[in-house]
Amino acid sequence: xxxxxxxxxxxxxxxxxxxxxxxxxxxxxxxxxxxxxxxxxxxxxxxxxxxxxxxxxxxxxxxxxxxxxxxxxxxxxxxxxxxxxxxxxxxxxxxxxxxxxxxxxxxxxxxxxxxxxxxxxxxxxxxxxxxxxxxxxxxxxxxxxxxxxxxxxxxxxxxx
Numbered sequence: 614x615x616x617x618x619x620x621x622x623x624x625x626x627x628x629x630x631x632x633x634x635x636x637x638x639x640x641x642x643x644x645x646x647x648x649x650x651x652x653x654x655x656x657x658x659x660x661x662x663x664x665x666x667x668x669x670x671x672x673x674x675x676x677x678x679x680x681x682x683x684x685x686x687x688x689x690x691x692x693x694x695x696x697x698x699x700x701x702x703x704x705x706x707x708x709x710x711x712x713x714x715x716x717x718x719x720x721x722x723x724x725x726x727x728x729x730x731x732x733x734x735x736x737x738x739x740x741x742x743x744x745x746x747x748x749x750x751x752x753x754x755x756x757x758x759x760x761x762x763x764x765x766x767x768x769x770x771x772x773x
Contacts, residue, residue, distance in 0.1 A: 629702065636766070639773055641700035649769060650698040653705060656761035660707050661694040664750050668692065671746040672722060687715060688722060709747060723747055 629637070640649055672685035680686065691711040697704040709719035721728035724743030732739050 633766075634701070636770060636773070637703065638700050640769060643773060645769060645772065646698050646700070649703070649765070650696055652765040652769070653696045653698060653703065653762065656765050657694060657696065657705050657707075657758055660705075660751065660754060660758065661692050663754060664692045664707060664709075664747060665689040667746045667750045671744045684718075687711065688718060691715075691719060707751060719747070 640646055666689075668689040669685045672688055688709065688711070691709045692707065693710055694705070694707045697706075711718040717726060720726045721741075722743060723745045728741040728743060729738050730741065731737055
């Protein structure tokens with residue numbers, strides 16, 4: 614099952630070819646979609662833990678304690694992975710979804726928007742330098758994950 618893989622600034626994605634879509638329809642008819650989803654989950658399993666680990670290392674400020682409420686822990690815990698498999702498409706998403714009043718934190722850490730925040734004992738607001746890690750981590754892992762995904766597709770093609 615072939616796919617055209619691309620890595621953009623907005624993340625990593627794979628576009629299915631027309632032949633791949635036909636294979637997906639065959640898998641759906643053969644009732645193998647649950648198996649496909651399970652194997653895709655296994656193939657992409659290392660993505661979220663790797664991104665979380667890098668987040669904890671990159672964002673952690675030296676001299677501060679790490680706990681559940683630390684900034685690095687909040688960003689790391691916001692990393693989520695989901696796999697959707699249907700007869701028309703397959704989607705693997707790794708995203709940082711910060712909740713509450715931290716909704717723009719992921720974008721600020723990556724440098725997509727300015728990271729300005731108040732401090733105590735200093736000027737009312739400071740500009741913090743971004744510490745991008747998300748896209749770089751995914752891009753370094755893409756070749757290995759792509760190879761695993763291709764092997765999943767080839768195994769399922771043989772079963773058809």
